[in-house]
Amino acid sequence: MKTSLQKWMASLWTVLAAIILYWAFSGLETHAVNLSETLPRAGRIFYLMATEFDSAYLPDLVAKIIETIEMAILGTLLASLLAVPFGFLAAQNMVKRLAGLGKFLLSLIRTFPEIILALVFIKGVGPGPLAGIFAMGVHSIGMLGKLYSEAIESIDKGPQEALMSTGANRIQQIWFAVIPQVLPEFASYALYRFEINSRAAAVLGIVGAGGIGAPLIFAIQKPAWGRVAIILVAIIFVVSLIDIGSGWLRRKLV
Amino acid sequence: MAQPANPTQPKKPSFKESGGLKSLLGLIALLLVYVAASTHLGIEPSKFASGETWRQMADLLIRMGPYERIASCKNANIVWGEPDADTEAPWSGKTDLDKVNAVCEQGKTLYWYRSDYLEEQVSYTRDVWGPLMQTLRMAIVGAFLGALLAIPFSLLAARNLVRSKAVYHTVRIILNLIRTIPDLVLAAVLSGALGLGALPGVVALTIFSFALLVKLLSESIEAIDPGPLEAMRACGANWLQMVTYGVVPQVLPQFLAYWTYVLEVDVRASTVLGFVGAGGIGMTLMADLNLTRFRNVGSIIAIILLLVVVMEYVSTKVRERLV
Amino acid sequence: MLEFRQITKTFPDGTKALKDVNLKINKGEFVVIVGLSGAGKSTLIRCVNRLVQPTSGSLIANGKDVTTMNEKMLRQWRTEVGMIFQNYNLVKRSSVLRNVLAGRLGHTGTLRSMLGLFSAADIDLAKRSLERVGISEKTYNRADQLSGGQQQRVSIARALCQQPTIMLADEPVASLDPPTSHSVMRDLKRINREDGITTLVNLHFIDMAQEYADRIIGMRAGEVVYDGPADKVSERTFEEIYGRKIRPDDLRGGVE
Numbered sequence: 001m002k003t004s005l006q007k008w009m010a011s012l013w014t015v016l017a018a019i020i021l022y023w024a025f026s027g028l029e030t031h032a033v034n035l036s037e038t039l040p041r042a043g044r045i046f047y048l049m050a051t052e053f054d055s056a057y058l059p060d061l062v063a064k065i066i067e068t069i070e071m072a073i074l075g076t077l078l079a080s081l082l083a084v085p086f087g088f089l090a091a092q093n094m095v096k097r098l099a100g101l102g103k104f105l106l107s108l109i110r111t112f113p114e115i116i117l118a119l120v121f122i123k124g125v126g127p128g129p130l131a132g133i134f135a136m137g138v139h140s141i142g143m144l145g146k147l148y149s150e151a152i153e154s155i156d157k158g159p160q161e162a163l164m165s166t167g168a169n170r171i172q173q174i175w176f177a178v179i180p181q182v183l184p185e186f187a188s189y190a191l192y193r194f195e196i197n198s199r200a201a202a203v204l205g206i207v208g209a210g211g212i213g214a215p216l217i218f219a220i221q222k223p224a225w226g227r228v229a230i231i232l233v234a235i236i237f238v239v240s241l242i243d244i245g246s247g248w249l250r251r252k253l254v
Numbered sequence: 255m256a257q258p259a260n261p262t263q264p265k266k267p268s269f270k271e272s273g274g275l276k277s278l279l280g281l282i283a284l285l286l287v288y289v290a291a292s293t294h295l296g297i298e299p300s301k302f303a304s305g306e307t308w309r310q311m312a313d314l315l316i317r318m319g320p321y322e323r324i325a326s327c328k329n330a331n332i333v334w335g336e337p338d339a340d341t342e343a344p345w346s347g348k349t350d351l352d353k354v355n356a357v358c359e360q361g362k363t364l365y366w367y368r369s370d371y372l373e374e375q376v377s378y379t380r381d382v383w384g385p386l387m388q389t390l391r392m393a394i395v396g397a398f399l400g401a402l403l404a405i406p407f408s409l410l411a412a413r414n415l416v417r418s419k420a421v422y423h424t425v426r427i428i429l430n431l432i433r434t435i436p437d438l439v440l441a442a443v444l445s446g447a448l449g450l451g452a453l454p455g456v457v458a459l460t461i462f463s464f465a466l467l468v469k470l471l472s473e474s475i476e477a478i479d480p481g482p483l484e485a486m487r488a489c490g491a492n493w494l495q496m497v498t499y500g501v502v503p504q505v506l507p508q509f510l511a512y513w514t515y516v517l518e519v520d521v522r523a524s525t526v527l528g529f530v531g532a533g534g535i536g537m538t539l540m541a542d543l544n545l546t547r548f549r550n551v552g553s554i555i556a557i558i559l560l561l562v563v564v565m566e567y568v569s570t571k572v573r574e575r576l577v
Numbered sequence: 578m579l580e581f582r583q584i585t586k587t588f589p590d591g592t593k594a595l596k597d598v599n600l601k602i603n604k605g606e607f608v609v610i611v612g613l614s615g616a617g618k619s620t621l622i623r624c625v626n627r628l629v630q631p632t633s634g635s636l637i638a639n640g641k642d643v644t645t646m647n648e649k650m651l652r653q654w655r656t657e658v659g660m661i662f663q664n665y666n667l668v669k670r671s672s673v674l675r676n677v678l679a680g681r682l683g684h685t686g687t688l689r690s691m692l693g694l695f696s697a698a699d700i701d702l703a704k705r706s707l708e709r710v711g712i713s714e715k716t717y718n719r720a721d722q723l724s725g726g727q728q729q730r731v732s733i734a735r736a737l738c739q740q741p742t743i744m745l746a747d748e749p750v751a752s753l754d755p756p757t758s759h760s761v762m763r764d765l766k767r768i769n770r771e772d773g774i775t776t777l778v779n780l781h782f783i784d785m786a787q788e789y790a791d792r793i794i795g796m797r798a799g800e801v802v803y804d805g806p807a808d809k810v811s812e813r814t815f816e817e818i819y820g821r822k823i824r825p826d827d828l829r830g831g832v833e
Contacts, residue, residue, distance in 0.1 A: 024394040027387065028452050038448055045447045070291035077288060111562045113526050115438075116555060119543070124311035129295045162666035162732070165626050166739055167656035167683025168690075175691050176679055180670045199436040206438065206530060210295075216439065217530070220446035228443060232435070239434035 045225055052226030061212075061234055068211035069238065071129045072198040075136030080190035083141045087148025087186075088174075094152060103149065109142030114200055118209040129210030136197050136204065144193055151185040152178065184253045191246045191253075198242050202235055318552030320371035324364040375553040382538050382554060386561075389534035392452055392527070393520040396459025400520075401513050403464045408471035409497060414483070415475060432465040437523050442530035455532035459524060463516050470512045471505065478504045511576045518569040525558045578604040578775060579625065579743065584634035586620055586799075594620040595631070596799040604742075605773045607766060609780050609790035609807070613819055616796040618779040622745045625777065626658040627651060638743075656683035659736025659774075663748040665728040669721040673712070673731050676720050677703040680738030699738075706734040710764055726757035733764060744768070746778040750785070755830055758782075762789050782829035783815045 088094045090102030118135035125131050159177040168176065205213020212231060219227040317323055409415050411429060416422045437458060444454035478501065486496040528536020535554060542550040579602040586595040594617045602608060610618045623629035624636055627643055636643040638654065646654060659680070667676045681699045682690055689695075695703075707713050710730040715723055720731065729749060736744060746765060750758035762778075766789050769776045780786050786793055786807070793810050795803030795818030803810075803818050815823055 020394060021398060024391040024398075027391045028395060028456065038453070042447055067295060070295055073287055074291050074295075074297070077284070107563075111559055111566075113522075113555075113558065115526050115529060116539075120311050120314055123314040124307045130297050133297070158662060158664050158666035159668045161628065162660065162662060162735075163679055163682065165628060165655055165658065165660040165745075166680050166735070167652045167654075168679065169652060169682075169687060171687050172682045172690055176671070176675075176682065177668050180668050184670075199434070203436045203438040206442065213439075217442060220442055223446055228446070232439070232443065235436075235439065236431055236434045240430065243430070243434065 048225040049229035052224075052229075054224065054226035054230050057227050057230055060215075061230060064212045064215055065234055065238055067129060068201045068205070068213075069198060069242075071132050071204075071211055072136065072194060072201040075133045075201070076140060076190060076194040076197050078133065078137040079140030079144055079193065080186070082137070083144035083148055084186070086141060086145035087152055090145060090149035091152035093155075093157065094174075099149070103146070106142050106145040106149070109138060110146065112139070112142075114139045114204065115207055118204045118207055122208055127208040127210075132201060132204040132209030132211060135209060136200055139200075140193050140197060144189055147189045148182070148186055151182045151189070155181045188250045188253050191250050195239075195243050195246050198239055202239075314548065316365055317548040318555065320368055320375055320549065321365040322368050322371065324366055371549060375549055375556075378550055378553040379557060382535060382557065385528070385535040385538045386557065388452055389524045389528075389536070390521065392455045392459060392534055393517065393524040396456050396524070397463045397513065397517045397520045399456070399460040400463025400516065401467055403460070404467035404471060407464070408468045408475060409501075411468055411472035412475035414478075414480065415493075415497065415501070429465055429468055432461060433469070437462045438526065438530060441527045441532040445531040450531040450533075450537075452533035455524060455527045455534060458527065458532060459520050462523065463520055466519070467512060467516050470515075471509060474505050474508045474512070475501060507576050511573045514569050514572050514576070518565050521565045522562050525561065578602060578639065580637040581621075581624070582635045582637065584621075584624055584631045584636060586617075586624070586629060587632045593799050594629075595624070598634070598799075598801055600794065600801065600804070602775060602777065604775055605769070607769045607776045607778075607789065607791040608794060609778045609786040609792075610794045610796060611780060611783060611786050611815070611818060612796035614781070615798075617799040618796055619747055620799075621796065622660075622747060622777050622779060625743065625745055626655050626660060628660075652683055656739055657741050658743045658745060659739045659741035660745040660747070661729065661732045661736055661749050663751045665725070665732045665752075667720040667728055667731055667735075669719070671720055672717055673707070673720055673723070674700075674703060674716050676731055677706055677734045677738050680706075680735040683739070702740070703734070703738050706737040707731070709737060709768070710734050725753050726760065729753065729757075729761050730764065733761070733768070737768065741774060744774045744776045746776070748779050748781070750780070750782070750829070758785070758829055765789070782827065783812075783823065784828045784830065786810075 086102065086106060090099050090106055092099040095102065114135055117138055118131055121131035121134045125134070155178060159181075160173050163173045163177050201211045202213055202216075205211035205215075206217050208214060212235065216228065216231050219225075219231060313323070407425065407429075410421060411425045413422060416425075440461060441454055441458040444458050445451075448454045448457070482500040482504070483496060486500045491499070524534050524536075526536050528534040528538065529540050531537060535558065539551060539554045542548075542554065579600075581598050581600040584595055584598040585593075587593050598617075598621065610621060612618050620629050624631050625638075625643070627636075627646070631644050634644070641650070641654075643651075643654060668679070678695050678699060681695060681702070685695060685699070704713070704716065707716055710733050712727055712730045712734070715727060715731075720728060723731065744765070749765070750761055753761065762785055765776060765778065768774060778790075787810060790807040793803065793805065793807050794801060795814070797818060797820060803814060812823055815827070819827075
């Protein structure tokens with residue numbers, strides 16, 4: 001049963017929410033929402049997508065999609081390996097006081113938008129898949145590092161204590177007692193990250209970091225809606241496949 | 255009592271049995287994939303061994319801060335300085351071009367910290383306040399509309415509420431398909447279709463939030479205690495009444511928590527949607543980037559980082575109090 | 578052989594776990610430490626291999642002070658002290674053999690151990706240790722496929738594989754049923770007899786303490802309140818140690 005204070009608080013929050021919503025809705029330029037204009041326009045575009053479906057583009061499309069997936073694979077591979085030491089450095093049961101610093105660093109890397117990271121790497125190694133791979137890699141290290149550190153912090157500390165009592169050194173303790181416990185979780189997180197990166201790889205191409213993103217933007221700008229349509233279908237198809245496969249693998253791991 | 259020494263030692267499991275083969279095949283597959291992918295893409299990771307790559311990236315990052323680049327030389331070390339402080343330096347008193355040559359001869363790249371640049375960057379915040387607010391508005395409206403649409407659909411996507419298997423599976427499949435589209439791709443297509451500005455952004459965020467929320471909410475609904483539902487059904491309540499009195503009270507706190515999380519994700523996403531013309535501070539960022547106004551870009555990035563960090567913090571605190 | 582001199586342990590939160598403990602343990606003794614939870618039994622035996630660092634006092638083992646040993650000497654010392662735990666503390670996903678081989682980690686170089694290159698002698702020792710506790714048939718099974726009693730046996734084998742001079746057991750039978758508990762205690766006693774390994778066991782079952790111990794040490798609130806041969810101990814003694822009447826759950830029961 002809610003106390004009257006709680007009820008009062010709830011009404012306060014509701015009023016606040018209503019004010020914010022009003023501010024948000026009214027501030028957006030509603031002249032853009034001219035339904036009588038935009039809906040038929042959208043309808044026309046859907047029509048074009050269906051009728052001018054650019055199946056001729058398929059061979060090039062497949063090549064670009066493969067490139068996109070390869071980017072995601074390499075980026076995830078890179079990150080899943082490099083994130084391991086970061087995960088350990090951010091886990092309280094491994095490095096006590098330093099863990100706070102490690103966590104902060106990881107969250108800094110995570111918050112940096114991938115796109116901008118991609119732009120920086122493009123400046124460094126030039127446009128193309130390499131920039132995208134490193135952008136995804138670095139961003140994923142931030143994400144995976146956090147997940148890894150949480151996995152490490154949640155392990156059973158008993159086996160490690162037992163190995164310490166036999167005279168094993170720190171590295172041996174980690175290798176024999178910690179790693180066997182966390183490895184399946186690490187792999188599961190890496191696969192999950194791969195699912196997300198395969199989407200990110202499609203996006204990074206928009207700024208020139210390789211993959212299907214660039215052809216997509218060109219198609220939108222022409223506009224060649226038939227091509228946009230087939231690219232979208234391809235993305236949906238491939239990402240769905242990856243999701244299904246990765247989900248199956250992850251279930252087998254845990 | 256412990257058994258005497260076992261005459262028959264257990265047979266050591268063969269390499270295949272102990273799962274060694276599976277792991278080995280897995281590793282080989284991974285290695286092959288790595289080799290195939292990198293050769294196909296024509297990647298030279300060795301590019302990272304060269305200092306020039308790092309210097310180029312550092313150059314961009316530095317110029318996003320309050321620094322003036324005096325001279326940029328190939329294969330040179332980065333050096334910092336103060337304006338006109340080094341009167342002894344070889345470049346003092348020279349014209350710009352000679353200055354550059356003098357610096358490069360020394361094998362250095364020079365940047366100067368300028369406090370007036372810093373002031374400029376901070377005051378730029380005022381200039382981008384409009385687009386920033388637009389970003390927030392987009393996120394809020396998108397999350398709200400998405401939630402509105404999500405509520406009825408999540409009821410359809412919950413196994414324990416939908417009697418028809420066909421409906422359940424159809425909804426599930428459509429939902430999964432929507433979630434495979436990256437939000438930026440959606441925004442790009444919509445902005446091409448609906449024109450530049452906040453509208454495509456809001457629509458993209460609505461769809462994105464909708465799909466995410468339905469997934470989270472339907473899983474929540476599927477996990478509720480069936481007891482109250484059965485009780486409702488038993489006393490003759492119709493489907494709608496069952497939902498209102500049996501489901502809603504149980505999932506309300508979780509729904510609010512999920513919605514807060516979705517709002518956080520939306521704010522993060524809306525900052526970059528502008529890259530493809532879907533409104534908000536991303537468009538300003540793109541414009542500044544194209545005009546190579548890197549200090550402005552730096553300001554905007556700092557603002558975005560701050561916004562996301564604050565959003566994440568607030569979201570975590572609110573969710574803690576809800577659950 | 579093992580001497581506690583004025584060992585005191587105060588934890589950071591203020592708890593005084595051990596207060597000025599003085600003990601001399603002789604080689605080959607089978608000592609059982611009894612006391613209520615929180616009496617300091619766990620803390621006491623963990624001082625022996627310095628899993629707990631005493632706040633003050635010294636612990637002399639074979640002429641060296643454990644409390645002041647450096648990293649390297651400490652690890653060397655720990656290889657001589659085998660320990661088994663209430664929760665067995667095996668690496669669940671690893672095989673039994675690998676768990677037992679972990680007893681040799683202190684003697685094997687880091688890189689070699691990580692690559693699994695244990696010497697043939699080590700592997701042989703591990704197998705023989707498993708034989709001694711009567712669980713050879715499970716050598717290649719995954720540790721989590723074993724029952725509680727079997728897992729405890731494996732952990733004893735791991736300790737044996739160290740070829741220790743001292744064996745510590747922290748409530749080794751608290752998670753096991755009565756027949757299995759007695760089985761494990763019998764193994765510990767047999768190993769103590771056969772190898773002459775000084776054994777320190779924490780128990781809160783007083784009937785088991787009487788049955789298996791050579792010497793009983795009673796602890797209460799961080800202090801040693803009783804120290805004498807097992808055959809001189811009566812129910813009265815335990816009541817004094819515990820500071821209350823004996824209850825049914827202080828007894829294990831169920832001798833096989």
